[in-house]
Amino acid sequence: MIAFAWLLTRAITLAIAGQFVGEIIPTLAALAGVVVLRSVLIWLLELAANRGAAQVKSQLRALVLAKLADRGPDWVASRQSARLSTVVTTGLDALDNYFARYLPQLLLTVIATPILIAVMLWQDLGSGLTVLIVLPVIPVFMILIGRATQSVQQEQWQALQRLSTGFLDVVGGLGTLKIYGRERRQFDRIRSITEEYRTRTMKVLRVSFLSGFVLELAASLSVAIIAVSIGLRLIDGALLLGVGLFVLLLAPEAFLPLRQVGAQFHAAADGLAAAEELFAILDDEAVPAATALSSALSTVPPTADAAGARTAAPVEQLGPRPGSGSGALRLAGVSVLRGDTIVIDRLHAEFAPGELSVVRGVSGVGKSTLVAALLGFVPVTGELSLGGVAVPAGPGRPWLAWAGQKPGLFRGTVAENVALRAASADPTVPDQMAPSRTVPDPVLIAQALLWAGAADVSPATVLGVNGDGLSGGQAQRVAAARAIYRALANDCHVLILDEPSSALDAAAEAGLLAGLRRLADQGRVVIVVSHRSAVAAEADHEIELQELIHV
Amino acid sequence: MSDSMPGAAARDVLRLAQPRPRWFTPGLIAGIGSAVMAVALLACSAWLITRAAEMPSLAFLGLAVVGVRAFAIFRSVLRYLERLTSHDAAFRQLAELRLGIFRRIVPVAPAGLASTGRGDLLTRLVRDVDDLQDLPLRVVQPLLVAALTALLSVIGIWLIVPAAGLTLLVCLLLAAVLGTILSGRLAATADRELAPLRGALADEVLEVIENLDVLTAFDALSPRLAQLARTDARLRRATLRRSVGVGVQSAVVSLFAGLATLGALYFGIPALGTGGGLLSPNLLAPTLVVAVLVPMAVFEVFGMIPLAASAWRQVRVSARRVADVVPASPPAEIPVDIENSLALPEYDRDEFVLELTDVGAHWPGQTEPGVAGVSLRLAPGDRVHLAGPSGAGKTTLAQALVRFLDYTGSYRLGGVEARLLAQTEVRRMVGLCEQRPWLFDDSIRQNLLFARDTATDAELLAVLARVGLADWAAQRGGLNARVGERGALVSGGQAQRIALARALLADFPVLIVDEPTANVDTAGADALVRDILTAAADAHRAVLLISHTPVPDDLITSRVTMPFRG
Incomplete structure (x- = not known):
């Protein structure tokens, strides 16, 4: 549509320009009309393109987030979160150029160029043929040059990457350099790094600018050829002036869309890279967990006590089992697989209500994996039962309260964090949160903070992104308080804390442990993963995870 | 902005x-x-x-x-x-x-x-x-x-x-x-309308992704996603309005x-x-x-x-x-060398004492002092544990001791007020192993050599052995092994050990080690503290270990507990 109008505009402009000796006023008026029409159309084109881009972005973002939610925390943790969020925010913004500029331009090229060429062919066969011959040559040449330069560029790439981070390295390490009195020497280093960066980049650019050069040269030379050939035929009287001028003006227009596609392509390249990552996320099909697990486990040589573990069926198919301790959390032959490695192999354990249990083990033995398994974030095989009833697979365990190694606090007040409800996203925007299911209870919040040994933290303290505004130890205790609040408010039967005191001094740790003791006394299952001796001393029950010996 | x-x-x-x-x-x-x-x-x-x-x-x-x-x-x-x-x-x-x-x-x-x-x-x-x-x-x-x-x-x-x-x-x-x-x-409208929305959306997305585990475990995910969708919709509406x-x-x-x-x-x-x-x-x-x-x-x-x-x-x-x-001129809290700053006079290494009396320090742009009222004395052979809860200003003190921050009160090095000395002089005497040691994207050798560029390979290997990295370095392929961008190829504990090796090479008379276990797997922390204190122990060196976690008594000569602020 638009391309056609554009062409029409051109055609009329030129037709009129051709008959410049004729009656002036009506043609001038028509010309003026077309000029206005054309600018309106350009505006509409951009409007449509931008709207489209905004809509597509929203849809993609929603899709990706839904996918992430669907995949669960363990899947997300296996990717770098910073990278993921870059893809979902700025990566999507980079798509702006792709959707709002590159695609419309490409469309325009596909539509407008054939029409322009057709008109030229119709008006003047010779000129039309010239364009028709030159036009396909351009992409061919660009591809050829691209191929030829690819090896050169790849050779340089690695070096360039290192050099481009060289400055960051120096600036970031400046504190360290000052400690060793080396800061003054860095001037030379920066200069030489940047100089080398320049020479290497220029080497690459000299070649990559060639493709642009070819494009420009082909376009302007074919205009020149057309002009000269038209001129010569005009002398012979074989051609009318009007036609000649018209074709001459159409010739650069025929190349323009293609040139602009080339120009926009660079801007769109970022977006394309982001898009690839997005689609990689969307297309990532998780291997059905249970089958992967059972097939992997079947390669493990059976051992004597493996009778329970060999039933590699998903846990939800297991019925309630009689005879387990009332309210105890039991693990019978629980195995967890990550990738191809078995992290937890047929673990048997029982956590009794009213007891404070501590899970110990050297680093990397799978303590955090065990927690993730209890949370339902990773697929497990074997039996996991609470009070004799099998626990269904997957997250969403209303009887469980948990605090992880990373505090994971949100923007908002400490009270909002403890009573974790959706915090307002933007302080300048009226609060339109979803109604939380439970109204936060200030008394309960204070109690949770007290029991987490965090009585010194005011519930009204406002936190920034990632819990900014609290020290590491305070954040850790607030996170523990959040789990305690949930345990108290929802009457969760099981409380799991993963290294809750790693950043705490002895006094704060003692406060937390006293709180945990009271929760256990209320009849809860309290599990603490910790290597701290103070925690072990307080615990009623200790589970030592052994390192797996892989065959 | x-x-x-x-x-x-x-x-x-x-x-x-x-x-x-x-x-x-x-x-x-x-x-x-x-x-x-x-x-x-x-x-x-x-x-x-x-x-x-x-x-x-x-x-x-x-x-x-x-x-x-x-x-x-x-x-x-x-x-x-x-x-x-x-x-x-x-x-x-x-x-x-x-x-x-x-x-x-x-x-x-x-x-x-x-x-x-x-x-x-x-x-x-x-x-x-x-x-x-x-x-x-x-x-x-x-x-x-x-x-x-x-x-x-x-x-x-x-x-x-x-x-x-x-x-x-x-x-x-x-x-x-x-x-x-x-x-x-x-563009101005866009900045006014779109930028805050865009920022808010980015923050929300980051929060959701980084804390997906918390949101899932607390059943708070779907309200969060709904809220995110609302922010997204607001941004989309604003974008559409603007596209006109x-x-x-x-x-x-x-x-x-x-x-x-x-x-x-x-x-x-x-x-x-x-x-x-x-x-x-x-x-x-x-x-x-x-x-x-x-x-x-x-x-x-x-x-x-x-x-x-x-x-x-x-x-x-x-x-x-x-x-x-990057401020055009340093803020008041950052020390600037005074005119005619002194070089440290001749001193006897075994008598070199660091003395603090009622020292305080400010971070730029903060109204409250980051630390105040610290008095302590470090003599050669001392190994002092500076304890105190997180947030008490221990790191602030460390930054002031190497003159990254200015100080109030009296801080004397070998009997000379540190303010009168050139900053480079102070840092020649007082070394710091930072909480997050920076490793340069280069080989292990280069990461050690800049502490003392005359060191031979044998010396470098010896110092690596002292900090408990001999096996690790050998496994990696010796001194030429790279540490990766920002030390990406080494763990938090290894980074601390490399930083300590660096400090030992530079042979500072006074060495401050700031929270070495902050970025270390909790299980490895105790071993790291023990190794650090053992390796750094020297009759000619004073060591100040900053740590909020307990340190066994047999490793240190004395303990100072930071007062609470406010």
């Missing part, structure tokens, strides 16, 4: 980014040449065709034929040269730019940088500095090229048909002014291009055959066609201006951010 940011600081930063004329001019000349050639190509072709229509002898056209071909070739060649020379100039200036910024960072780093401690902000600072190269490439050069080419064309047309030349000038000016004003307005204005600029340029052509026709046709401008006292058809068609070519060159304008906005934002993060 407040709006009230004074422009002066940002302007200083921008000045650093603009290459000196010697480098910049060749690219500029090539650019103008290429643009003029583009206009001339169209003009010459039009003249050629129209003249040919009058069927003169071929000889009259020879020059034009040559001209058309020459313009076509030179246009591309010059464009290629322009891109090469201007990129080369921009890269040359990058060295100057980085050095200029670095010169400003050195006195204030690390405590005076607004971004200290936030690795991502630091990365952004460096990226912003590098983005400033766009100033010559995408802002100054296109603007100058477009403006000068337009000016030359206006003069040319004016010589042919004065009124048409004036119309072209007016149209160009209007297009430039209106276009710039409109796009400036739109986005195309206006190109429409304006296109409109005025048409008007300029119209003007040329309107004024040129009556003048045909009678009298034109200086060049054409008797206006002929071929010349008129040139006058009518040139505006179109000029406006094509002119199309660079909107792109330059948007690049300019980005560059300006980068410049502001750089100016914000």
